[in-house]
Amino acid sequence: MSLPLRLLLTVPRSARRGEIIEVRALAQHAMENGLRHDQNGQVVPRDLLRQVTFLYNGTEVFRADLHTGVAANPLIQFNTIATESGVLTVIWKDDEGRDAQTSSRIEVS
Amino acid sequence: MKVSESRRDCLGFLAAFGLAPWSGAFAQADQAQAAIRALVMDARVRAGRVGLEIPPLVENGHSVVVSLQVDSPMTEQDHVRSVHLFSEGNPLPGILTAYFTPRSGRATVTSRIRLAQSQRVWAVAAMSDGSFWQTSAETLVTLSACTEER
Numbered sequence: 620m621s622l623p624l625r626l627l628l629t630v631p632r633s634a635r636r637g638e639i640i641e642v643r644a645l646a647q648h649a650m651e652n653g654l655r656h657d658q659n660g661q662v663v664p665r666d667l668l669r670q671v672t673f674l675y676n677g678t679e680v681f682r683a684d685l686h687t688g689v690a691a692n693p694l695i696q697f698n699t700i701a702t703e704s705g706v707l708t709v710i711w712k713d714d715e716g717r718d719a720q721t722s723s724r725i726e727v728s
Numbered sequence: 729m730k731v732s733e734s735r736r737d738c739l740g741f742l743a744a745f746g747l748a749p750w751s752g753a754f755a756q757a758d759q760a761q762a763a764i765r766a767l768v769m770d771a772r773v774r775a776g777r778v779g780l781e782i783p784p785l786v787e788n789g790h791s792v793v794v795s796l797q798v799d800s801p802m803t804e805q806d807h808v809r810s811v812h813l814f815s816e817g818n819p820l821p822g823i824l825t826a827y828f829t830p831r832s833g834r835a836t837v838t839s840r841i842r843l844a845q846s847q848r849v850w851a852v853a854a855m856s857d858g859s860f861w862q863t864s865a866e867t868l869v870t871l872s873a874c875t876e877e878r
Binding site for chain 2: 639652675679681684687691696697698700702
């Protein structure tokens with residue numbers, strides 16, 4: 620139904636090779652679960668981000684499926700090993716399979 | 729005595745058909761258990777190895793920070809495949825599923841979830857060796873999420 624308005628992806632600017640780093644992604648999205656009613660008693664249509672995937676230089680390192688129990692403006696925080704300098708990309712997919720993405724650079728020494 | 733017994737019989741009868749007066753739009757404990765069953769199939773689910781951090785007292789069920797960590801070396805041979813979070817008291821049991829790889833280094837995930845009422849939340853971890861581990865945590869919710877009017 621709708622894609623997130625704003626995306627944030629927080630990755631350490633630099634890391635040592637082999638270090639476990641923390642990655643945090645935030646999306647501005649209502650995550651309507653299709654169970655709520657508006658003032659006129661109409662059901663607010665379901666509108667969810669269903670999946671979030673993280674790529675490290677193109678290789679998937681983490682993925683999550685989001686269901687109705689995830690709060691609005693979803694936050695996902697996880698760990699990954701800093702293997703090489705490059706780009707981390709987060710891809711959010713909505714109910715209709717459309718996606719929105721953003722990237723952050725990391726320097727690994 | 730006779731009266732209370734027949735009332736109990738009556739409620740039991742209604743409950744058997746899912747018509748119990750106290751069952752609202754919310755998922756029940758058995759729905760969460762059914763979701764876990766559907767995930768693990770015939771495998772045994774052991775207690776332990778999974779850590780579920782959730783505030784015991786939640787003032788606002790719209791956004792509750794949960795942290796999951798699984799005790800695992802995270803090597804190619806022995807790592808956590810996925811962690812599944814289920815609710816016993818939300819309209820639907822599914823909350824979140826996280827998929828890890830050996831490149832995760834540490835099997836942790838933090839997110840924000842909705843809680844519609846005071847309830848028990850379950851976390852089930854699927855390991856690369858095919859074993860399943862679970863834990864649960866009880867929370868008390870003051871302001872509920874999900875079904876309120878806006």
